[in-house]
Amino acid sequence: MFLPRRRSSVLALGLCIAAFLWYFNAFQPDLRPLLPTSKPQQQSTAPPTTPVANVPAPENPVQAPIVDHGETEPSPPPSPSLPQEAKLDSSAGKIAEHYPVKSFFQLPTGAPNTIPKIQHAFGTESQADKSEREKRLAAVKESFVHSWDGYRKHAWKADELSPVKGGQRTTFGGWGATLVDSLDTLWMMGMKEEYEEAVKAVEEINFSTNTLEQLNVFETTIRYLGGFLGAYDLSGGKHPILLKKAKEVGDLLYGAFDTPNRMPVTRWDWQAAKKGEKQEASAGSLIAEVGSLTLEFTRLSQLTNDPKFFDAIQRITDVLEAGQKKTALPGLWPVIMDAASGQFTDVGFTLGGMADSTYEYLPKQHMLIGGLNEQSKKMYETTMAPVQKHIFYRPMTPDNADILFSSSVRVSGSAETIVHDYKAQHLGCFTGGMVGVGAKIFDRPADMKTARQLVDGCIWAYNHTQHGIMPEIFTMVHCLEGDDVCKWDEEIWLKTVATRSAGNDEKTPSMTDLEKGKYLAEKQRLPKGFTSIPDTRYILRPEAIESVFIFYRMTGEKKYQDAAWQMFTAIENVTRTEIANAAIHDVTAPNPEKDDRMESFWLAETLKYFYAIFADPSVLSLDDFVL
DSSP, rough: OOEEEEOOOSHHHHHHHHHHHOOOHHOOOOOOOEEEEEEETTTTTSSOOOSOOOOOOOOSSOOOOOOOBBBBOOOOOOOOOOOGGGGTTTTTTTTSSSSSOSSOOOOOSSSSSOOOOSSSSOOOOOOHEEEEEEEEHHHHHHHHHHHHHHHHHHHHSSSETTTTTTOOOOTTTTTTTHHHHHHHHHHHHHHHHHHHHHHHHTTTOOTTOOSSSSSEHHHHIIIHHHHHHHHHHHTTTHHHHHHHHHHHHHHHHHGGGOOOOOOOOOOEEEEHHHHHOOOOOOEEHHHHHHHHHHHHHHHHHHHHOOOOHHHHHHHHHHHHHHHHHSSSSSSSSSSSSTTTTTTOOOOOSSSTTTHHHHHHHHHHHHHHHHTTOOOHHHHHHHHHHIIIIIIEEEEEOOOOOOOOOEOOEEESSSTEEEOOOOEEGGGGGGHHHHHHHHHTTTTTTTEEEEEEHHHHHHHHHHTTTSSSSSOOOEEEEEEEEEOSOOOOHHHHHHHHHHHOOOOTTTTGGGGOOOHHHHHHHHTOOOOOOEEEEEEEOBBBOHHHHHHHHHHHHHHHOOHHHHHHHHHHHHHHHHOSSSSSSSBBBOSSSSOOOOOOOOHHIIIOOOOIHHHHHHHTTTTTTTTTTTO
16 A cells, blocks of 8 residues: 655746755755655555566657567556546546557556565563553644644645644645645544545545646645545545545646656646647756656556556656666766756756655555566665765764764766765655665665664754754764764864854954854854754654654664654644644744744654554554555
């Protein structure tokens, strides 16, 4: 079963690219990545997968590379096996195709391969531990109820609640992003009355109209398509309307793939498409927005028996695989790709914002199709060597902690000249969970240490700020390669602060580096170890608790439950409002100012993982769900 993952990417594409260029070329830019997502999906419930069948590519003047998977006779897609009450009005939002697919990649079929178990075999807990766990569970649920009630009262059926003033926001087309995105969490928490009310409300959503001229295909996929599929799977298919709505969204988004090479237009002028205008994928597409549609589209094909959705993302996967070893940093994909030609000529690389879920979905896709296709496994394993060599780094800390963070690099001139920025992002905290899952299912036991170091790194970042909350982006001093001890050196830390931190004023020119470092560290409220914090916000993100939850479920170590509780109480103390919970502007401030924003992932992901880590281990078992 599948439960989607979401991160927010609401900036216009031009701004994203500008931010990216600034991020990788300026010395200390303030990049504010808001990118994807995760909902439960049962592992390989649809026809289990076999090697993907090849289909001749559509006729096109610009053909991205397609990997050969073996030929099949061209055939029209079968009619979706939806329940009668879930049949879709085929005339709703119909978009004429200019580049139709003549034959489709088919879902793999056959008995699923055995995938190693991920979740720890939990024993009987003591009464004291159970009592403590259940109290924490109740506290998390109360927080969810508080925010849900605020949404229901002040922003019902709107995309987002304004948690400070009590208004509403239209950020994702006015289709009710928070409503749809939160369905699975309502079900998981046993809020059946509220769930039934929400299901009834989503029946009224009309996906043929929208307040936006341009649709972000990625965001629409993870919040709406993922929201419907996750709730449908988690509730055991109790409400066919959810699958009907998922099909409506899928059919709409499928129009974004109607390009000469079948690569999607990620920022899609759907109104122009409905008028019959031809379209082409962008030469400046974010890799996360191209490569993070895999799970939702695959699951939709599994549930409807309509191959077109799987076909759409399989073509993307083939393009990614074909170019993976031909980039400026072989094994990794740059943040920006030319989707019109299928080329990867950019030189910036990260597992953080604008790239993250392209990597994250690789092991998840392997699980979702029952391990019957080795493609995702091979692609994941190809990424691991360059990621561990160039992206993950150990920071120097006052307590000499054995931790890692995920950063970004830029290739200059040749692959031999790699410039590191040592920026850590809250978005990058998903890597601990990803590497841990990959270690289990792909039999890479040595990677479990890396996974632990990454998870512990994000916990460390939470624990070492004034309010116990990790900022969006920060930098630290990196340990030298091969330095297993990496002892704290305050002078090195301060001198690095002097070179990295913004905030120079009329006083700094006359200072030595050491004096300047002390002055700037105090002025910018830098905790020891942090050399700069370009983005001080916390926007209710889920990535850290997601990995803490996954690692707890993999190891059974109670210390990760305790770490989660400390994180939850810190977040609740600072972000709670009379109405719900709000993002905060500066985690270093004595009294952080609240931003009037509560993105849908607070209810859909962050609180879901806080709840799940204190729930019985059978709830969202890692062996039953793809998260």
